[in-house]
Amino acid sequence: MNAAQEDRSWGVLSDLPGHPMMWVLILTEVVTFGLLFVTFAVTGAVHPDVFTAGRAQLDPILGGVNTLVLITSGWLAALAVEHRSIGHRKTARMLLIGSATLGCVFTVIKIVEYAAKAKAGIGLETDTFFTLYFLLTGFHLLHVVLGIVIIAAVTLHDSLDNLKTGTSFWHTVDLLWVVMYPLIYLIG
Numbered sequence: 001m002n003a004a005q006e007d008r009s010w011g012v013l014s015d016l017p018g019h020p021m022m023w024v025l026i027l028t029e030v031v032t033f034g035l036l037f038v039t040f041a042v043t044g045a046v047h048p049d050v051f052t053a054g055r056a057q058l059d060p061i062l063g064g065v066n067t068l069v070l071i072t073s074g075w076l077a078a079l080a081v082e083h084r085s086i087g088h089r090k091t092a093r094m095l096l097i098g099s100a101t102l103g104c105v106f107t108v109i110k111i112v113e114y115a116a117k118a119k120a121g122i123g124l125e126t127d128t129f130f131t132l133y134f135l136l137t138g139f140h141l142l143h144v145v146l147g148i149v150i151i152a153a154v155t156l157h158d159s160l161d162n163l164k165t166g167t168s169f170w171h172t173v174d175l176l177w178v179v180m181y182p183l184i185y186l187i188g
Helices: 003-007 011-015 020-046 048-056 060-085 089-119 128-156 160-186
Strands: none
Touching (some): 020 048, 048 160, 060 089, 060 160, 089 128
């Protein structure tokens, strides 16, 4: 068996875009975040007053803007894969740069939001809501930063397989935020 055949002998994962090992990571991330989402929802049901008061101190507009930023970034990443698949390498790279730039915009908005919370005296130990808020959104923010690094790497090493691998991770980061935003900012 040669290296190419060995790389593709991953069972059902072999049919997914990009490298199968990325899908192992994605599955791990989805399970981890899923458990965190369930923890957040159950804790919110147990302490509804604390969670209502906490949500009232969040800025759903900033969270909504960040949602649009990540969705747009994911769209640019998908377009990059499409353009790379038809040989438009330069266009694909420009779209990836746009995608990573929007990831940076998301990061800046999140830091602005954290700074506003700190200025108001709200931190990780304020209450159960904010402990979970900072843990969930902070963990996600780390994934956004990692995603930006991955997008930068696949922009430089832009084989179609690399683009599919990197953008698969980026789409997972997008999807996690699309679930996280209403769970944290809106529901309740």
